[in-house]
Amino acid sequence: MSELVAQLIWNGLVTGALIALVALGLTLIYGVAGFIQFAHGEIVALGAYSFMVLHKLVGWEIVPSAIAAVISIIFVGLILERFFFRPVRDEDPMVPLVISIGLSIGLQAVILIFFGPNILTISKKTFHSLSLFGGKILATPSQIWAVVLAIILMGGTILFLHKTKIGKALRAVASNRDIAEVFGIHVNTAMRWIFGVGAGLAAVAGIFLGFEQNLEPMMGVMIAVKAFSAVILGAVGSVRGAIIGAFLIGLSESLLVGLGIIPSGFTAAIPFIILIGMLLLKPEGLFGKRFTALRQ
Amino acid sequence: MILEIQSLTAGYNAGPDILHDVNLSVHENEIVTIIGPNGAGKSTILKSIFGLTDIRNGKIIHGSRDITYHKTDQIIRSGIAMVSQGQNIFPDLTVEENLEMGAFIRQDKKELNQKKEEVFSFFPILKKFREKKAGILSGGERQMVALGMSLMLSPEILLLDEPSIGLAPKVMQEVFEKILQIRESGTTILMVEQNAAKALTISDRGYVLELGKNALEGKGKDLLRNPRVGELYLGKSQKALTHKKKSVTKKKS
Numbered sequence: 001m002s003e004l005v006a007q008l009i010w011n012g013l014v015t016g017a018l019i020a021l022v023a024l025g026l027t028l029i030y031g032v033a034g035f036i037q038f039a040h041g042e043i044v045a046l047g048a049y050s051f052m053v054l055h056k057l058v059g060w061e062i063v064p065s066a067i068a069a070v071i072s073i074i075f076v077g078l079i080l081e082r083f084f085f086r087p088v089r090d091e092d093p094m095v096p097l098v099i100s101i102g103l104s105i106g107l108q109a110v111i112l113i114f115f116g117p118n119i120l121t122i123s124k125k126t127f128h129s130l131s132l133f134g135g136k137i138l139a140t141p142s143q144i145w146a147v148v149l150a151i152i153l154m155g156g157t158i159l160f161l162h163k164t165k166i167g168k169a170l171r172a173v174a175s176n177r178d179i180a181e182v183f184g185i186h187v188n189t190a191m192r193w194i195f196g197v198g199a200g201l202a203a204v205a206g207i208f209l210g211f212e213q214n215l216e217p218m219m220g221v222m223i224a225v226k227a228f229s230a231v232i233l234g235a236v237g238s239v240r241g242a243i244i245g246a247f248l249i250g251l252s253e254s255l256l257v258g259l260g261i262i263p264s265g266f267t268a269a270i271p272f273i274i275l276i277g278m279l280l281l282k283p284e285g286l287f288g289k290r291f292t293a294l295r296q
Numbered sequence: 297m298i299l300e301i302q303s304l305t306a307g308y309n310a311g312p313d314i315l316h317d318v319n320l321s322v323h324e325n326e327i328v329t330i331i332g333p334n335g336a337g338k339s340t341i342l343k344s345i346f347g348l349t350d351i352r353n354g355k356i357i358h359g360s361r362d363i364t365y366h367k368t369d370q371i372i373r374s375g376i377a378m379v380s381q382g383q384n385i386f387p388d389l390t391v392e393e394n395l396e397m398g399a400f401i402r403q404d405k406k407e408l409n410q411k412k413e414e415v416f417s418f419f420p421i422l423k424k425f426r427e428k429k430a431g432i433l434s435g436g437e438r439q440m441v442a443l444g445m446s447l448m449l450s451p452e453i454l455l456l457d458e459p460s461i462g463l464a465p466k467v468m469q470e471v472f473e474k475i476l477q478i479r480e481s482g483t484t485i486l487m488v489e490q491n492a493a494k495a496l497t498i499s500d501r502g503y504v505l506e507l508g509k510n511a512l513e514g515k516g517k518d519l520l521r522n523p524r525v526g527e528l529y530l531g532k533s534q535k536a537l538t539h540k541k542k543s544v545t546k547k548k549s
Contacts, residue, residue, distance in 0.1 A: 168389065169400060171388060172386045172393075176383060178386065180350075182368065184368060184401040
């Protein structure tokens with residue numbers, strides 16, 4: 001029993017780490033740009049596909065493929081910001097939100113055109129599980145890397161936001177956009193940074209997700225939904241909240257299904273159950289003070 | 297003349313003209329106040345100087361330079377700072393980070409730290425709250441944060457948009473005292489104030505603006521004694537104040 005629980009906790013941590021990387025980007029984009037980016041899941045999918053192309057089709061090693069994939073997805077994030085979101089920067093937040101829904105559908109179609117509807121695997125190799133803690137937990141190398149790297153990236157993002165000048169400026173824009181402009185902080189630069197960082201984190205999540213499941217055009221939808229729930233759970237716009245929310249969802253999903261409390265057919269409903277429960281009990285989120293978290 | 301506005305006509309985006317042919321000048325180390333009823337365009341003058349409006353005609357001259365169509369960051373660099381009205385700080389950042397953001401365009405870190413300490417010694421209350429989020433501070437303390445931020449670049453000219461708005465009389469007094477101290481340190485001040493009586497008392501000169509046009513100008517004390525100003529603005533602003541209070545209590549009940 002304890003071995004099962006340990007294994008389920010590990011699985012939950014892996015899922016939580018991946019959700020957290022996606023949720024972090026979502027919450028940062030919301031904070032600075034003021035809307036929920038619905039195409040963020042497709043950025044995750046693009047990360048997985050671009051890694052697959054470089055690693056499996058071109059034949060590069062894992063690490064260079066991953067680095068190149070992440071860099072190219074950051075570039076995709078910057079392009080989306082420049083051509084789809086910047087032109088509507090000062091419009092009602094509803095406008096970029098609808099654009100992002102359109103982008104989500106459009107990017108799925110792009111993947112469909114290039115790779116077809118069939119499921120693909122990310123690598124030709126098979127990776128054997130390693131046993132940790134005296135055989136109590138089985139973990140694949142990619143899972144271990146996912147958890148380690150996610151923690152490093154989350155810590156790095158938090159340090160970036162609080163210790164660097166640009167990071168502080170991003171928080172300043174999120175806190176009060178008009179005043180940021182009065183002090184010469186360019187909102188466009190802030191938007192570029194936040195979409196770049198968000199896309200980079202999503203790409204990392206996508207690559208690891210590709211090792212956990214098959215690649216298919218809609219692979220980003222479910223993790224985006226979970227990340228979205230995590231963001232609301234922790235308070236929209238809050239970085240700490242999104243990370244904790246992500247691990248809560250990852251762990252509860254793994255434990256509730258693994259221990260047979262909820263039938264496995266309902267796995268997909270768990271983030272929604274948590275989300276609805278949260279909205280009923282504490283609609284401002286775990287770390288929220290005001291309902292409209294960061295925007296003035 | 298350190299700042300001169302010549303026949304300025306301006307508005308916002310595609311909207312109508314808010315200012316019509318406004319003229320205004322500020323001499324070095326003066327405190328100049330713009331008064332006038334709500335909607336007269338007082339804040340629009342400050343925003344125009346700061347590059348935040350759509351200027352349709354006229355000129356804004358800082359020293360010997362024409363800054364009419366300069367962008368906000370160029371204007372900050374040229375030595376003008378502004379304290380906006382209302383929500384003028386970053387509530388989610390600490391007091392110290394707020395000050396750092398005030399000097400965002402400054403690169404030298406050593407200089408920044410030195411300036412930060414200077415501002416802290418000018419506003420001892422802020423030093424106490426250094427690590428606290430600015431959003432938890434009281435209205436008066438926030439106004440001190442906003443003033444501190446604007447001083448981070450040692451501006452030559454400071455634009456103040458309704459510095460006393462929403463403050464209790466005692467706190468308002470403190471803010472006005474700080475404004476006088478800032479002037480003593482060599483900064484020129486152009487201010488917009490709803491509390492005309494108080495503002496004109498500490499001002500060298502004042503301008504009265506009506507419907508976006510120059511109505512009157514003169515020395516602060518002369519304007520205070522001017523029967524027309526007294527009747528229209530000092531009395532009116534008092535009335536408006538009591539009216540506001542009433543409507544607030546109504547809402548509460």
